[in-house]
Amino acid sequence: MEFEDEVMHKLGRLEQGMEDLKKLLLDNGTPGFISQTRNRLTALELQDYRRTWIERMITGTVAIVASALTTLGIRWVGHS
Numbered sequence: 001m002e003f004e005d006e007v008m009h010k011l012g013r014l015e016q017g018m019e020d021l022k023k024l025l026l027d028n029g030t031p032g033f034i035s036q037t038r039n040r041l042t043a044l045e046l047q048d049y050r051r052t053w054i055e056r057m058i059t060g061t062v063a064i065v066a067s068a069l070t071t072l073g074i075r076w077v078g079h080s
């Protein structure tokens with residue numbers, strides 16, 4: 001009888017732990033772990049998109065300036 005009581009007690013604790021985990025992971029009216037993680041990931045993706053866009057603009061500008069300077073440099077050398 002004592003063994004059965006111990007097993008039932010442990011099973012009850014396990015069920016409670018599973019319910020607590022379920023509440024933590026799922027969104028039950030309050031932000032759960034998954035929804036918070038999803039929101040953070042969305043914010044990071046947006047930040048990464050902006051950073052990538054800025055890096056492309058800077059890289060493009062540097063390429064245009066380098067090309068223009070190279071072209072002008074060749075002309076200056078050719079006209080000396």
